[in-house]
Structures are given as C-alpha cells and as structure tokens.
Amino acid sequence: MNWGFAGYGRIARKFEEGLNHIGHDIVAIASRSGASDINNSIASYDNYEDLMNDPNVDIVYVNTTHNTHAKLTIAALNAGKHVLCEKPLATSAQDVKEMISVARANERFLMEAIWSRYLPGYQKAMKLIKSGVIGDILHINANFGFRMDPGAPKKRLIDPKLAAGAIWDVGIYPISLAQDIFVDDPVSMHVDAQLSEMNVEDRCAIQLSYDSDRFAQLTCAINLNTVNDAVITGTKGHMIMKDFWKCERFILIASDEESEHHYPMESTGLCHEAIACKDLIEAGQVQSPLISWDHSTQLAKIMDKAINMARD
Ligand SMILES: NC(=O)c1ccc[n+]([C@@H]2O[C@H](COP(=O)([O-])OP(=O)(O)OC[C@H]3O[C@@H](n4cnc5c(N)ncnc54)[C@H](OP(=O)(O)O)[C@@H]3O)[C@@H](O)[C@H]2O)c1
Structure with missing residues (x-):
C-alpha cells in the first residue's frame, strides 16, 4: 500500500518515521511551502491537487491545519484514494457527515487519526x-x-x-x-x-x-x-x-x-494506526471498528457544542 502525504509538517515527519519502521512505502508528498529534504525516490508536489491525481498513491495521509481537513479529504476520496486524516476529522459535525457520505459513495476507507486508540x-x-x-x-x-x-x-x-x-x-x-x-x-x-x-x-x-x-x-x-x-x-x-x-x-x-x-509503543507510536489502515483496507473495510464513522461523528457533535459554549 502506497502512502501520499497532504502536508509535510511536524507530525508528518513523525508519521514518516513510523512508516519507515514498518516498511510501508511513501510515494508522494505535497507541501505548498516546499519540502527540500524529500528523498529523491518520492514524488514531490507544491500543490495538493497533483497528489490527488498521482496514480501511484493508494492512501492519502491528510496532516494539514484543521481548517483544511474536510476539503482535502473529500478531494482525495473523490480521486479514488483511501484517507487517514489527522484529528479532528473536520471542524463541524456537518463536514464530518459529508466526508463520510463521500467515503461511502466512493467505497473508500476513511479514518480519523486518533493514534492513541491503536497503541x-x-x-x-x-x-x-x-x-x-x-x-x-x-x-x-x-x-x-x-x-x-x-x-x-x-x-x-x-x-x-x-x-x-x-x-x-x-x-x-x-x-x-x-x-x-x-x-x-x-x-x-x-x-x-x-x-x-x-x-x-x-x-x-x-x-x-x-x-x-x-x-x-x-x-x-x-x-x-x-x-x-x-x-x-x-x-x-x-x-x-x-x-x-x-x-x-x-x-x-x-x-x-x-x-x-x-x-x-513501537517507533514513534504512529505506526500502529498505519498497520491498522493497511489491514482494514486489505480486508475490504471502509472504516475502523475502533475509530468508527459513528465515533468521529459523535466527537464532532460534542466538540461543536463545547466550542460554542466555550466561545459564547
Ligand atoms: N497525532 C498526533 O500526535 C498529532 C500531533 C500533532 C499534531 N497533530 C495533528 O496534525 C495536523 C498537523 O499538525 P502539525 O503539528 O504537524 O502542523 P504543522 O507542523 O504546522 O504542519 C501543518 C501543515 O499544514 C499545511 N497547511 C495547509 N494549509 C495551511 C495554512 N493555511 N497555514 C499553515 N499550514 C498549512 C502546511 O503545509 P504547506 O507547506 O502545504 O502549507 C504544513 O505542512 C493537525 O491536524 C494536528 O491536530 C497530530
């Protein structure tokens, strides 16, 4: 299973270390601000769209700022990719609902990367x-x-x-x-x-x-x-x-x-969720039993409400 990264910030580098530890391949990385230190064997894009269109990418790891998760995840799913998206899956329950319906329509795997759950x-x-x-x-x-x-x-x-x-x-x-x-x-x-x-x-x-x-x-x-x-x-x-x-x-x-x-935990700990993604995808699953779509929806609803109450 070939990974592509949307974003290449702090957590992406830790996730990369985890993937290297378990021998998963990273085939492409997209970072608008550029990532000069990317290994030559990995395709490097200065925009996210090219990543979504890369036929070598099976699963996109969305690791950008929270405001961008929904848009990038939906683009990846519509391009036929599976998605592991950093937490929070989105910044509203409405967006989470839409992301899930796009995953369902495309029959693609989608999981919120709450890495703790797989430790x-x-x-x-x-x-x-x-x-x-x-x-x-x-x-x-x-x-x-x-x-x-x-x-x-x-x-x-x-x-x-x-x-x-x-x-x-x-x-x-x-x-x-x-x-x-x-x-x-x-x-x-x-x-x-x-x-x-x-x-x-x-x-x-x-x-x-x-x-x-x-x-x-x-x-x-x-x-x-x-x-x-x-x-x-x-x-x-x-x-x-x-x-x-x-x-x-x-x-x-x-x-x-x-x-x-x-x-x-092994390595940076992030490899455990990556192993789960691969196993679930290979078993034909579109969601994780540990971080199910219902769980992510429930979290989003609670956070919507908590944030409204906090910022009121
Ligand atoms: N699982 C964990 O333990 C863990 C730990 C820390 C963070 N996280 C999560 O991982 C995600 C990224 O966190 P991080 O600490 O890695 O962040 P970071 O180092 O700031 O990197 C964020 C990435 O977002 C991209 N980006 C997209 N739109 C942006 C914008 N408008 N402004 C700035 N950057 C933008 C940047 O790439 P470009 O060059 O393309 O702009 C950058 O690569 C967040 O969802 C965070 O909650 C998870």
Missing part, C-alpha cells in the same frame, strides 16, 4: 476495563494540556482562521476516551474556558454527564502543562492510564490489589 497500552487498558475488572464505570477524569512556546506560538494553535484552539487540538483525546468507555451521547455538558485574545480556547474544562450517575470531567490546554493521566473509576476499582494519550503504562487497582502494566 498497545491503550488497547490493553480498554480490554481490561471492558471485561469488567473494575466494575461498572461511573467516573472518568482525563486531561491533556501542554504549554506552547509563548514567545513563538505555532500559528495553527492560535489563529482562528486555521481552526485553532485547545478543544480541536488536544481536547479531542479525552473526549474520545470518554466516548470509548461511555459510548452513549452525553445528555448534558458544562464548559468553562479561558479564551485567548483571538477568542479561541487556551484552556478548557468540560464536564459530560451521561445519566444520573456517569460523569466525565475532562480538561485540555495549549498554555499549561497538566498531568495528562486518565483516572477511570468503576464500582470495583480504578484504572490509571499514565499519559493516556500516548499510553504505555497503566496502574490497575482492583480487588484491593494494585498492579502496574507496561506496553511499549
């Missing part, structure tokens, strides 16, 4: 939780916050025109975790946010309530380093996923016993 540590922790080892889950507390360089902030993190803000950038991880466990649509939401001068969330606290006794308390930030663990509490114990968004270690507290578990 061995994350998967093992979820398997234990879903086996009932800590009982019925009643509470989730999860954070993902980092402090961008205040002297030289990345434009894509602060500029509303590029669909910036903490919720789309990192809030999606704790929201995805909560939905992975609670599955249902939340019945109510409470949001508090610290907004930047450009009116995007620098920091945000989101509480999701599912019914009378299931809650998720989630925070995200692009201006504060937080402890990015997830603490999942059930009727029979707790699961503490250390750095849950890149989980390689978790602590299980069940039946009054505490145990620590380690599941290292």
Whole structure:
C-alpha cells in the first residue's frame, strides 16, 4: 500500500518515521511551502491537487491545519484514494457527515487519526476495563494540556482562521476516551474556558454527564502543562492510564490489589494506526471498528457544542 502525504509538517515527519519502521512505502508528498529534504525516490508536489491525481498513491495521509481537513479529504476520496486524516476529522459535525457520505459513495476507507486508540497500552487498558475488572464505570477524569512556546506560538494553535484552539487540538483525546468507555451521547455538558485574545480556547474544562450517575470531567490546554493521566473509576476499582494519550503504562487497582502494566509503543507510536489502515483496507473495510464513522461523528457533535459554549 502506497502512502501520499497532504502536508509535510511536524507530525508528518513523525508519521514518516513510523512508516519507515514498518516498511510501508511513501510515494508522494505535497507541501505548498516546499519540502527540500524529500528523498529523491518520492514524488514531490507544491500543490495538493497533483497528489490527488498521482496514480501511484493508494492512501492519502491528510496532516494539514484543521481548517483544511474536510476539503482535502473529500478531494482525495473523490480521486479514488483511501484517507487517514489527522484529528479532528473536520471542524463541524456537518463536514464530518459529508466526508463520510463521500467515503461511502466512493467505497473508500476513511479514518480519523486518533493514534492513541491503536497503541498497545491503550488497547490493553480498554480490554481490561471492558471485561469488567473494575466494575461498572461511573467516573472518568482525563486531561491533556501542554504549554506552547509563548514567545513563538505555532500559528495553527492560535489563529482562528486555521481552526485553532485547545478543544480541536488536544481536547479531542479525552473526549474520545470518554466516548470509548461511555459510548452513549452525553445528555448534558458544562464548559468553562479561558479564551485567548483571538477568542479561541487556551484552556478548557468540560464536564459530560451521561445519566444520573456517569460523569466525565475532562480538561485540555495549549498554555499549561497538566498531568495528562486518565483516572477511570468503576464500582470495583480504578484504572490509571499514565499519559493516556500516548499510553504505555497503566496502574490497575482492583480487588484491593494494585498492579502496574507496561506496553511499549513501537517507533514513534504512529505506526500502529498505519498497520491498522493497511489491514482494514486489505480486508475490504471502509472504516475502523475502533475509530468508527459513528465515533468521529459523535466527537464532532460534542466538540461543536463545547466550542460554542466555550466561545459564547
Ligand atoms: N497525532 C498526533 O500526535 C498529532 C500531533 C500533532 C499534531 N497533530 C495533528 O496534525 C495536523 C498537523 O499538525 P502539525 O503539528 O504537524 O502542523 P504543522 O507542523 O504546522 O504542519 C501543518 C501543515 O499544514 C499545511 N497547511 C495547509 N494549509 C495551511 C495554512 N493555511 N497555514 C499553515 N499550514 C498549512 C502546511 O503545509 P504547506 O507547506 O502545504 O502549507 C504544513 O505542512 C493537525 O491536524 C494536528 O491536530 C497530530
């Protein structure tokens, strides 16, 4: 399976390292600002359209700024390519719906690149939780916050025109975790946010309530380093996923016993989602059971609402 990249920024280079680790081929890279360091054996385009028209490309990895995901993904799907699109899949539930309908019409694979979900540590922790080892889950507390360089902030993190803000950038991880466990649509939401001068969330606290006794308390930030663990509490114990968004270690507290578990990721960790894409496509699937179209739609609806409430 041959990969083509739409965009060649920071995460693309990490993904490239992951693909090299598992021996997947990158055959083309499109970057409007140019990528002088591309290997000679890889086609290099200064526009995204040429990438979509490259017959050697089987799957496009969309890794551009959030505002461009929907348009590029739809162009790739209509050109007959499969797509792995960086998170968030789009900046509205309406766009996500359209992307899915284009994938369905073209019978092409489409997945939102929430890489955490394919990490061995994350998967093992979820398997234990879903086996009932800590009982019925009643509470989730999860954070993902980092402090961008205040002297030289990345434009894509602060500029509303590029669909910036903490919720789309990192809030999606704790929201995805909560939905992975609670599955249902939340019945109510409470949001508090610290907004930047450009009116995007620098920091945000989101509480999701599912019914009378299931809650998720989630925070995200692009201006504060937080402890990015997830603490999942059930009727029979707790699961503490250390750095849950890149989980390689978790602590299980069940039946009054505490145990620590380690599941290292390979390479940069991004190779795990790439392997899943290849396996699913070769099996004739158009979506992933772990990051299904329903899951991405649900995330987009929650983020739409949370962002509206935060920026109100
Ligand atoms: N999975 C993860 O762990 C992870 C980590 C970080 C980021 N991400 C996601 O990956 C995506 C890219 O993040 P990044 O940190 O790699 O960003 P980045 O380094 O800033 O690169 C962004 C790319 O977007 C392209 N682009 C398209 N339109 C643009 C515009 N109007 N302004 C600026 N750049 C534009 C640029 O390519 P051109 O040369 O063509 O303009 C550039 O290659 C985002 O969706 C982000 O949420 C995921």
